[in-house]
Amino acid sequence: MPKSKQPNDLTTHFVAGGAAGAMEALICHPLDTIKVRMQLKTRQIAHSIGSNAPKPPVGSNNFISVGARIVHREGVLALYKGLGAVLTGITPKMAIRFTSFELYKSWLRDKQTGKVSTTATFFAGIGAGVTEAVAVVTPMEVVKIRLQAQRNSTRDPTDIPKYRNAPHAAYTVIREEGFGALYKGVSLTALRQATNQGVNFTAYQELKKQAMKLQNLDELPSYQHLILGGVSGAMGPLCNNPIDTIKTRIQRTPNPAGQSGWSRIKLVATDMIRHEGWTALYRGITPRVLRVAPGQAITFMVYEKVKHWIYIVKEQREKQLTSSGDY
Numbered sequence: 001m002p003k004s005k006q007p008n009d010l011t012t013h014f015v016a017g018g019a020a021g022a023m024e025a026l027i028c029h030p031l032d033t034i035k036v037r038m039q040l041k042t043r044q045i046a047h048s049i050g051s052n053a054p055k056p057p058v059g060s061n062n063f064i065s066v067g068a069r070i071v072h073r074e075g076v077l078a079l080y081k082g083l084g085a086v087l088t089g090i091t092p093k094m095a096i097r098f099t100s101f102e103l104y105k106s107w108l109r110d111k112q113t114g115k116v117s118t119t120a121t122f123f124a125g126i127g128a129g130v131t132e133a134v135a136v137v138t139p140m141e142v143v144k145i146r147l148q149a150q151r152n153s154t155r156d157p158t159d160i161p162k163y164r165n166a167p168h169a170a171y172t173v174i175r176e177e178g179f180g181a182l183y184k185g186v187s188l189t190a191l192r193q194a195t196n197q198g199v200n201f202t203a204y205q206e207l208k209k210q211a212m213k214l215q216n217l218d219e220l221p222s223y224q225h226l227i228l229g230g231v232s233g234a235m236g237p238l239c240n241n242p243i244d245t246i247k248t249r250i251q252r253t254p255n256p257a258g259q260s261g262w263s264r265i266k267l268v269a270t271d272m273i274r275h276e277g278w279t280a281l282y283r284g285i286t287p288r289v290l291r292v293a294p295g296q297a298i299t300f301m302v303y304e305k306v307k308h309w310i311y312i313v314k315e316q317r318e319k320q321l322t323s324s325g326d327y
Contacts, residue, residue: 012307012310012311013095013098013099013102013307014091014095014099015306015310016098016302016303016304016306016307016310017091017093017094017095017097017098017099017303018090018091018092018094018095019302019303019306020094020298020299020300020301020302020303020306021090021091021093021094021299022087022090022091023298023299023302024090024295024296024298024299024302025083025086025087025090026083026087027294027295027298028291028294028295028298029079029080029082029083029086030067030079030080031063031287031288031290031291032082032086032144032148032287032288032291033070033078033079033080033081033082033148034063034066034067034070034079034284034287035063035284035287035288035291036144036145036148036149036248036284037066037070037148037149038061038063038066038283038284038287039244039245039248039249039283039284040149040248040249040252041061041066041283062286063284063286063287063290067079067287073151073153074151074152074153074154074155075153075154075155076154077154078153078154081147081148081150081154082143082144082145082146082147082148082166084147084165084166084167085140085141085143085144085147085166085169085170086140086144088140088166089136089137089139089140092135092136093132093135093136093137093140094299094303096128096131096132096135096136097128097129097131097132097197098128098303100127100128100131100132101124101125101127101128101197101201104123104124104127104128105120105121105124107124108120108123108124118202118206121201121202121205121206122198122199122201122202123198124201125194125197125198125199125200125201125202126194126195126197126198127194128197128201129190129192129193129194129195129196129197129198130190130193130194132193132197133186133189133190133192133193133194134186134190137189137193138182138183138184138185138186138189138190139170139182139183141185141189141247141251142173142181142182142183142184142185142251143163143166143169143170143173143182144166145248145251145252146163146169146173146251146252147163147165147166147169149252150162150163170182176254177254181254181255184250184251184255184261185247185250185251185261186261187261187262187265188243188244188246188247188250188265189247191240191243192240192243192244192247195236195239195240195243196236196237196240196292197236199232199235199236199239200232200233200235200236200296201232202232203231203232203235204228204229204232204296204300207228207231207232208220208225208228211224211228219308220304222301222304222305223301225297225300225301225304225305226297226298226300226301227297228300229296229297229298229299229300229301230293230294230296230297231293232296232300233292233293233294233295233296233297233299234289234292234293234296236292237285237288237289237292237293238285238289241281241282241284241285241288242269242281242282244284244288245272245280245281245282245283245284246265246268246269246272246281248284249268249272250264250265250268269281
């Protein structure tokens, strides 16, 4: 599909982005649940140097073991805790992400040549990340993390959790902690999303541009969108996992009375480093990369494909209107 004919209206981005996001969530959500559980786990410190307390078995906290324990203790469906919150927010999230990215790109486009530089693409991605974080991602993740942090069994009907589903969790959080609680960790979420999308969009756009140039193509096949999306998607988590880990800890529980957001961030970060070591900041990195990389691969592939289908439908519609004399 020639670039000049690519659909760029809000409806196209909304439909294509929503479809891509929903597919990505359905496939990759279990890895996100495992990541959250790993990030919320704190090290058990012995009461004294000479304590006879048994040490946890080696490898018991890797992502496969954590996932197996969740399934064993809580059932397979526990891996999909918080999915409702994700699906509820994924359509507007992706619509905002892709639409705002294209909007910011148009603002940063060179007025004389009409081209968008790599730097402009990076800042457009940063802007898109901040926009989606404030508009959708932060409240969605607060609800999702509260649901994922619950250790109730999905197989036992008598094991009733505090938060029954995404709407109930949002209602409970607002009732007990106020509406502002849904925006707990918004600064860290915005920073994470900004770095994610800045790196993600820049890498994807540049790789796509080079792939099209080398093959002399106007449109890449779907499998190449999948590969390029996966490569670009892996870069963000490797850069900002500490931000994501601190954010997860903060969003799990209510803020202590009288404590500012920045004070909370510093307290959580220093406490983690002091008691758990620097490596705690990268806890959950494996499932996060395994979650985000294929997630972005699926997102870009489905997005590009649905956008292409929409273009074909619109083109056929225009031809029909032209032939009938109504256009």
